[in-house]
Amino acid sequence: MKSKKIVCGSVLAMLLAGCSGELSESEVKEASSDEAAVLESATEKMQFELDLNMEYLQMVLDNSPLLSEKNDEKLGTDLEGTQLEIEFNNFITLIESQNGSLYETEVEGTILSTDGNFDLNGNGEMYKVQLDDGSTIYEGSYKGDINTKAGEDTFNLTLRYNPDTEEIDIVITSGVIYETAILPFGTPFLLQPALDDLYKKKNKVHDVN
Known part of the structure; x- marks a missing residue:
């Protein structure tokens, strides 16, 4: 199955300084109805x-x-139809x-495009919290290595995922500042005040007393 597309990403805003946008609740619900996601084990x-x-x-x-310019250099000029196959494990x-x-988890995947297939692998951390509205959210941040048209590079990846609704928001960036390429996948789905609640719940995870 293929995910629907939307004009603005909340995870993308975390990674890309200077980019902003807003989503209405109706836009998020419409765009998030057909995400492809399988959770095999929590x-x-x-x-x-x-x-x-x-x-x-x-x-x-x-x-x-x-x-x-960097997207063209690293990922090619024709990204229409590009897909991401990715697994978070261990x-x-x-x-x-x-x-x-x-x-603590590992990540491996492949970006499939008409200009080539780009493999990535790395590791990072993932939170699992329950928001005040009862929804379970996973949020993760990862770093690792990726091969591109320009050669070997590093990447950063962020993830937000709701296993009950299968809504998911993944953004991958490669390279350092001024050398960055970027690809957003899936659909942003968390709005305020849910984002504030997520940040608060993540901080509370460390309070084990």
Whole structure:
């Protein structure tokens, strides 16, 4: 299955300084109805297959000539139809408390595009918390290595995922500042005040008393 596309990403805003946008609740609900996600075990493996959020990517590139140049250089000029196959695995519990959980995990995946397939692998941490509205949210941050058209590079990846609704928001950036390429996948789905609640719940995970 393929994910729908939307114009703005909340995770992308975390990674890309100077990019902003707002989503209405109706836009989020409409765009998040067809995400492709399979959760095999809460602490063993997560697998996703997602479409590139082309609409939002194009808006970002139109407003950032440097990003557009680096995307062309590293990922190719034709990204239409690009997909991400990705797996988060080898979960190790770092914190387990009444406020939530924190895991150390690994990530591996492939970006599939008409200009080539780009493999990535790395590691990071993932939180699991329950928001005040009862929804379970996973949020993770990862770093590692990725191969691109320009050669070997590093990447940063952020994830937000609701296993009950299968809504997911993944953003991958490669390279250091001024050398950055970026790809958003899936659909942003958390709005205020849910984001504030998420940050608060993540902080509470570390309070094990």
